[in-house]
Structures are given as structure tokens and as C-alpha cells.
Amino acid sequence: MQDTYSPARPAAASTPRQLERIVPARDPASLNTIRARLRRIGPISLGEALLALALVKPAELAAAATRKADQPQRPVGAILHELGHVDEEGIRAGLALQLGIPPVDLAHWPLEPSLLASVPASLARSHGVVPLYKQDGTLYVAMSNVLDRDALEALRFRSSCGVEPVYAPRTDIDRALGDHYFAEAVVPLSEEELRAAECAQTDALADTREEPAAITDNVVVRLANQIIAEAYRARASDIHIEPSPGRGPTLVRFRVDGRLYLRHSIPWSYRDALVSRFKVMAGMDIADHRLPQDGKIRFRRAGATPIELRIVTMPTAGGVEDVVMRILASSTALPLVALGLQDDDHAKLRDIIEKPYGILLVCGPTGSGKTTTLHAVVRHLNDGARKIWTAENPIEITQPGLRQVEIKSRAGLTFAAALRAFLRADPDVIMVGEIRDPETAKTALEASLTGHLVLSTLHTNTAPESIVRLLEMGMNPFNFADSLLGILAQRLVRCLCRTCREPRPADPALLDQLAREYLNDHQAPQARVDALIARWRESFGTDGQITLQQARGCEACRGTGYRGRLGLFELMPGSDDIRHAIIRGAGAAELFQLAQAEGMRTLKQDGILKILAGQTDLAQVLAVSQR
Numbered sequence: 001m002q003d004t005y006s007p008a009r010p011a012a013a014s015t016p017r018q019l020e021r022i023v024p025a026r027d028p029a030s031l032n033t034i035r036a037r038l039r040r041i042g043p044i045s046l047g048e049a050l051l052a053l054a055l056v057k058p059a060e061l062a063a064a065a066t067r068k069a070d071q072p073q074r075p076v077g078a079i080l081h082e083l084g085h086v087d088e089e090g091i092r093a094g095l096a097l098q099l100g101i102p103p104v105d106l107a108h109w110p111l112e113p114s115l116l117a118s119v120p121a122s123l124a125r126s127h128g129v130v131p132l133y134k135q136d137g138t139l140y141v142a143m144s145n146v147l148d149r150d151a152l153e154a155l156r157f158r159s160s161c162g163v164e165p166v167y168a169p170r171t172d173i174d175r176a177l178g179d180h181y182f183a184e185a186v187v188p189l190s191e192e193e194l195r196a197a198e199c200a201q202t203d204a205l206a207d208t209r210e211e212p213a214a215i216t217d218n219v220v221v222r223l224a225n226q227i228i229a230e231a232y233r234a235r236a237s238d239i240h241i242e243p244s245p246g247r248g249p250t251l252v253r254f255r256v257d258g259r260l261y262l263r264h265s266i267p268w269s270y271r272d273a274l275v276s277r278f279k280v281m282a283g284m285d286i287a288d289h290r291l292p293q294d295g296k297i298r299f300r301r302a303g304a305t306p307i308e309l310r311i312v313t314m315p316t317a318g319g320v321e322d323v324v325m326r327i328l329a330s331s332t333a334l335p336l337v338a339l340g341l342q343d344d345d346h347a348k349l350r351d352i353i354e355k356p357y358g359i360l361l362v363c364g365p366t367g368s369g370k371t372t373t374l375h376a377v378v379r380h381l382n383d384g385a386r387k388i389w390t391a392e393n394p395i396e397i398t399q400p401g402l403r404q405v406e407i408k409s410r411a412g413l414t415f416a417a418a419l420r421a422f423l424r425a426d427p428d429v430i431m432v433g434e435i436r437d438p439e440t441a442k443t444a445l446e447a448s449l450t451g452h453l454v455l456s457t458l459h460t461n462t463a464p465e466s467i468v469r470l471l472e473m474g475m476n477p478f479n480f481a482d483s484l485l486g487i488l489a490q491r492l493v494r495c496l497c498r499t500c501r502e503p504r505p506a507d508p509a510l511l512d513q514l515a516r517e518y519l520n521d522h523q524a525p526q527a528r529v530d531a532l533i534a535r536w537r538e539s540f541g542t543d544g545q546i547t548l549q550q551a552r553g554c555e556a557c558r559g560t561g562y563r564g565r566l567g568l569f570e571l572m573p574g575s576d577d578i579r580h581a582i583i584r585g586a587g588a589a590e591l592f593q594l595a596q597a598e599g600m601r602t603l604k605q606d607g608i609l610k611i612l613a614g615q616t617d618l619a620q621v622l623a624v625s626q627r
Contacts, residue, residue, distance in 0.1 A: 107175075130142040334375070336379070369565075382399060463489045496617065
């Protein structure tokens with residue numbers, strides 16, 4: 001460790017004080033509290049700072065002081081680092097606190113998209129800074145090297161205001177940059193797209209003082225096309241256009257693998273023209289700014305398959321309109337085996353869908369992959385010997401051999417109306433995009449009872465909750481119990497990036513935690529936990545050693561360590577015991593316990609098996625599977 005980190009403060013007493021523990025701040029108020037404490041304490045030594053941050057122990061600091069007595073010219077930080085008591089990042093944290101610069105917890109800090117947009121992604125990444133908040137004309141930014149004068153000067157020049165650094169570890173900064181800023185290099189555009197957008201990027205994003213009257217139609221058209229093309233190449237599922245009131249910028253964010261990333265900050269002068277352009281592309285009324293509108297865009301690209309987008313405009317505060325576009329780009333159904341079900345659940349699901357009649361439900365929140373699962377099931381059944389009708393809103397996936405109907409509620413073609421018509425059209429299999437009202441539920445149940453296989457979705461959290469929801473809609477318990485084949489609940493979790501994920505041996509403490517989470521009992525007897533871990537060692541281990549994968553971060557995954565998503569599943573077959581419980585009005589909790597006793601694997605348990613297989617990690621699984 002070099003002396004370049006030496007602070008410009010008076011040296012403190014040779015005997016370090018045991019200061020009160022300093023916990024990284026999570027918001028501006030707690031940050032100001034820490035700063036006030038540091039002012040009251042006055043100058044502190046590096047050792048005192050490290051003690052306050054709990055980065056070293058008093059005995060370790062005493063050992064370093066003993067060695068420093070023999071080598072008075074060497075900084076105490078270098079000695080601590082040499083003894084292995086603290087790493088270089090810890091020294092940076094201690095030196096920042098010694099300078100009166102407090103630490104922050106970026107993982108829990110409420111970052112604002114509009115403030116992130118004030119610092120370009122290229123500047124934030126090159127200097128390793130994350131803007132936190134702005135107060136009294138001063139921009140506060142998180143940095144690892146708080147003495148980086150070049151970074152502070154660049155920020156002052158860009159923001160035209162004062163800049164104050166606070167400390168955060170470099171790993172936290174890299175994670176925040178990956179989570180909130182979109183990496184330019186990840187979205188290479190074709191030559192055709194670059195030529196089509198060259199004016200949009202130079203004219204539309206550069207001059208923040210341009211007046212609306214100076215905007216040409218060609219620039220706006222190219223800018224709109226550029227946004228859609230970039231989102232498609234980035235594997236985005238949604239595009240969010242978020243105008244600010246007044247003369248604030250318009251933010252463009254992409255949702256990739258379930259998370260939103262800032263892509264552009266467009267000057268206010270392009271706001272109305274850009275929103276109007278998307279409305280024109282979707283055939284909407286550009287004169288109506290007061291009510292929500294929805295429509296579709298068919299975006300054509302030279303020499304490539306057209307992209308379909310579902311678009312919604314929403315009037316928001318300040319007299320502006322937000323635009324959200326869902327990219328309907330997944331035109332091919334997955335094979336059933338590609339869903340990622342465990343082998344036994346895959347076999348159970350195949351048995352269920354081979355039944356000639358009954359109802360199978362797929363449940364989960366919006367964006368959990370329910371439509372993808374239904375189409376995988378339909379692809380398995382689409383063998384040319386069955387007549388398959390589907391009612392969808394919108395049609396996202398097409399398959400040869402299906403007769404697909406798009407719901408148009410304004411014209412009177414609802415899910416219930418389509419279902420009634422299907423019953424007169426000689427169906428074998430009926431797929432209903434969603435059961436959302438009692439009429440659709442009743443008609444779907446009637447179809448399943450009259451010799452048809454019905455597949456549909458519900459917006460419920462778990463398989464047992466789906467039963468309670470349908471009964472609350474007025475379904476007859478006897479008829480529903482008779483027709484129920486099974487319910488599949490699912491979630492999507494982020495996959496570890498295959499390019500950069502790192503293997504590491506699973507330590508006993510982590511395996512113990514995984515086992516207790518799997519058993520959903522943190523007080524489970526140790527013998528039961530050990531027996532489960534022993535089975536895992538046989539199934540997932542090599543020579544008895546289980547190796548897990550951990551996120552690292554690379555250019556391909558924007559430094560997050562995650563790329564793509566996979567499904568977690570909870571399959572509850574309609575067994576005789578489940579049917580009897582439905583008839584006598586059992587609640588969701590009782591149904592859940594009964595299903596588990598029959599061998600149902602929960603969402604969390606399925607996720608833990610996929611952790612052991614190296615596909616994801618515990619943080620991702622717990623984020624979507626906690627009951």
C-alpha cells in the first residue's frame with residue numbers, strides 16, 4: 001500500500017480509540033447522521049477508522065503497531081495489508097472515513113432513474129461513480145477511490161454543480177452500474193441500423209437547448225426506429241419511455257431479464273414528437289392525451305423478420321404521457337423438455353396432458369412465463385390428430401396446425417365469447433390465454449366436463465391459491481374437483497452468466513443453510529439436515545464434494561453476473577385426496593400441506609435443486625419464492 005492515500009489531517013493519538021461502530025448509510029438522512037458524528041469526534045487515525053468499520057480487530061491493530069515500532073517509516077495500512085488483516089479495498093474504506101467521508105450501502109440505497117440519467121453511462125463506468133442524490137446544489141456520488149480528482153472534475157464539468165464523494169466498495173459500484181446503466185458495447189447495431197439512426201444519435205441526443213419547432217420528422221422517425229432496434233438486439237422484453245414534466249429529460253429504459261436498465265436520456269424538446277411518433281406507428285389517436293390508449297406496432301427491418309410490439313400510452317403527472325412497449329418477439333414454441341422441469345415433474349406433466357379431457361392451469365404473476373409454458377404444452381399435443389383452438393390476448397407465439405383467435409374485447413370478442421364459439425367448432429384441445437372473470441371460468445369448466453382438454457392461466461401465487469380463487473369466482477366445487485387435472489405454479493429467476501460464472505466448493509455452512517431452506521424449517525433436527533445433504537452429495541457431488549457456481553460479471557452480462565432466466569415450478573396433480581379436499585372446502589394452507597405430503601416440490605425447493613446444478617444462486621431463488 002502506497003503513501004498516496006495518506007490523509008491531510010492531523011495525526012491522532014498513538015493509542016487508538018474504540019469508536020462506536022459505523023454502519024454504512026442507506027439514505028441521505030443516515031448519511032448526514034454519520035457525517036455529523038464524524039465532525040463531533042474530530043480527527044481520527046486510520047486504525048480508529050478501521051476499528052469503527054469493523055474491518056480489523058483490536059489485537060490485529062496492536063500487532064501492526066508493534067511492527068510499526070520497528071519500521072516507523074511504513075504506513076500502518078501497508079503493515080495491516082502485509083499481515084493479511086485487511087485488503088486494499090478495506091484500506092480505501094478506512095482512509096475515506098479518516099477523511100470524514102462516510103460509507104454507503106449501495107445495495108439498499110434508493111437510486112433515482114432521473115438522477116442516474118444526469119451522468120452518462122460512459123462517464124459513470126470509466127470513473128466508477130454512482131450518483132446518489134442532489135441537495136442544495138451539490139451532487140453526492142458513491143466512489144471507491146474518493147481521492148480520484150479526475151473523476152470529480154469530470155463530474156463537476158458535466159453537472160455544472162458541486163460534487164461530493166462518499167465511499168462504497170468497488171464491487172458494489174460495479175454491481176450498481178451493471179444493474180442500472182445499459183452497457184453500450186452489449187448492443188452492437190448492424191450497418192443498416194447505424195445508417196438509419198446516425199442523425200438520431202447525433203442530433204436528437206446532443207443539443208439539449210433545441211426548441212420543438214426545429215425538430216424534423218426524419219430525425220424523430222430515425223430515433224424511434226433506433227430505440228426499437230436497440231431494444232430487440234438487447235433481448236429486452238419491454239421498452240419504457242418516461243417523460244419528465246417541464247423541461248426535464250425523457251428517459252428510455254429497457255427491461256432485460258426482468259430488470260430495468262437506463263438506455264437514453266433524451267432532451268425535453270423531443271418528448272412530444274417522439275410519443276406522437278410511437279402513437280402513429282400503432283394507429284392511435286395522437287390528439288387524445290387525456291386517456292390511456294393501447295395498440296400494436298409491426299416494426300419492419302430490412303432483410304429480417306418483423307418485430308411485433310404491444311404498446312400502451314398512459315397520461316401521467318405534469319401533462320405528459322408515458323409509453324410502454326412489450327416486444328412480442330418469441331414466435332417459436334419451446335419443446336416441453338426445454339422448460340426446465342425436474343425429471344419427475346416432467347413425467348407427471350406429460351401424464352396430465354395426455355388425458356383426453358379435464359383442465360390444467362398454469363399460475364403465476366405477470367411476466368412469469370405462463371404463456372411460454374402453455375405453448376410448450378400445446379406444441380407437445382400438436383401432432384396433427386387433434387383440433388386445437390386458442391384464445392389469446394395478444395397472440396405472442398404462433399404454431400402451424402393451431403387455430404388461433406385474438407381477443408378483441410371492444411368488438412365483443414371476449415375470452416368467454418371465444419370459448420362458447422369453440423365448443424361449436426369440434427375442438428379436442430382448447431387453450432385460453434387467461435381466466436379473469438366468473439363467466440370465463442364457468443365456460444372453461446363446462447368445456448372440460450364435456451370431453452375437452454382445457455389449458456389456461458391464472459394470476460395467482462401458488463397452486464393451492466388457484467383452487468381457492470376459482471371457487472371464489474363461483475365454480476361448483478363438485479364439478480371443479482371432477483375436472484381438475486393439475487395446477488402448475490411458476491416463477492422466473494435470473495440465470496448465472498455462463499460466460500463468467502465461477503465454480504467454488506460449497507462450504508458446510510452454506511449447505512446447511514440450503515438444506516434448512518429446502519426443508520422450510522430452520523429448527524429442523526441436525527440429523528434430518530445431514531441426511532438431506534448426504535443425498536445431495538450423491539446426486540450433485542463429485543467424490544462427495546458439491547461445487548456451486550457464483551456470479552462474477554463480464555461484458556456479456558453488463559457486469560451483473562446474470563444473463564437470461566429460467567423457470568421454477570410447483571406442480572400439484574389433481575389426486576383423489578386433493579379432489580376430496582376441494583369438495584369439503586379446504587383452505588389454501590390445508591391444500592398446500594396435503595400436496596406436499598403427496599410429494600409436491602415447492603418453488604423454493606425446485607430453485608435450490610437448480611442452485612445445486614449451478615444454474616442460479618440463493619439470492620435469486622429467495623427473491624421469488626418466499627411465501
